[in-house]
Amino acid sequence: MQKTTLEQWRMFKAVVDAGGFNQAANVVHKSQSSIHSAVNKLEENLGVELFLVEGRKTHLTQAGKLLLRRGEYLLEEVQRVEHIAQSLGCGVESELRLAVDGAFPQDVVFSALEKVSALFPQIRIDIFDTVLSGTNELIETNKADIGVSPFPMKSGLNEEICLLEFIAVAHKNHPLHQLDRQLTYEDLKSYRQIITRDSASHTKVDSGWLGSEQQWTVSHLRSSIDLIVQGLGYAWLPTQSIKGPLQSGTVKPLLLTEGAKRSVSFYLNYQDKDLIGPATREFLGEIRLLTLNMPTSEDLV
Structure with a gap:
């Protein structure tokens, strides 16, 4: 027979999150004495001391730190079960929260969502624009239900759906094109490189070659494309996102001896299949179907 209750674990975590018993009382709208009682009962049933109170400061003991991790997992599992039950009870989810990396073709996403809306007109759709590891961070912090990302998640489910081609390009009148020969990375170092910033708050990563002495960093892929079209630098951009400028000849691929193109796997990521x-x-x-026959740079230039 279990010795502890979920409410005791919730109060324990509330004290940790708020930084003290008095602060926790304001957050969970319970009296300080009831929170003390719940935590004391938890300590008594577990046979360990969870907190040390020094003046107005409350600190976790070593046992408290260990049990906090276990308690958080327990509460997350309960929350997951409740969400599953809610989903089963409602039949169709009321909201789809989707995080999509800016390099992934937006027209593919919008086409898939249009089909979803036609079948489920009552569902609310919330789209987050992300860069690099930003998608997975939103899923891990439960701010998005599903994501399209160039990185698989360390935990959770990942399904590789396509390879996207990135190609080094610059405006047709950029000085690099005027060299009229094959280019090396040494040639690139003297010119401005346009880079898109990782949108994650905590686990930022770099991607690709970042060797230029002069760099401009932007927050959105659209800004990077605009800068390239205006002749203000060069960048590796997803072929699908620059179809128009490539076909019109406004931007041209850089004739690099190596690394002119690279392929990046993109994944459908989510935390829990049951949810x-x-x-x-x-x-x-729909996403699986739409990504089967996406064009490459050879199809566009």
């Missing part, structure tokens, strides 16, 4: 409702499953199916 995926019918509308989300429909979106997954």
Whole structure:
């Protein structure tokens, strides 16, 4: 028979998160004495001391730090079960929160979402624009249900859906094109490189070659494309996102001896398969179909 209750674990975590018993009382709207009682009962049932109180400061003991990790996992599992039950009870999820890396073709995402909305007109769709590891961070912090990312998640489910081609390009009148020969990375170092910043708050990563002495960093892929079209630098950009400028000849591929093109795997990522409702499953199916025959740079130039 279990000795502890979920409410005791919730109060324990509330004290940790708030930084003290008095602060926790304001957050969870319970009396300080009831929170003390719950935590004291938890300590008594577990046979360990969880907190040390020094003046107005409350500190976790070593045992408290260890049990906090276990307690957080326990509360997350309970929350997950509740979400699953809610999903089963409602039938169709009320909201689809989707995080999409800016390098992934937006027209593909919008086409898939249009199909979802046609089948489930009542569902609310919330789209987050992300860069690099930003998608996975939103999923891990439960701010997005599903994501399209160039990185698989360390935990959770990952499904590789396509390879996207990135190509080194510059405006047709850029000085690099005027050299009229094959280029090396040494040639690139003297010119401005346009880079897109990782949108994650905590686990930022760099991607690709970043060797230029002069760099401009932007927050959105659209800004990077605009700068290239205006002749203000060069960059590796997803072929799908620059179809128009490539076909019109406004931008041209750089004739690099190596590394002119690179392929990046993109993944459908989510935390828990049991939490995926019918509308989300429909979106997954549409994305899989739409990514089967995406064009490469050879098809566009």
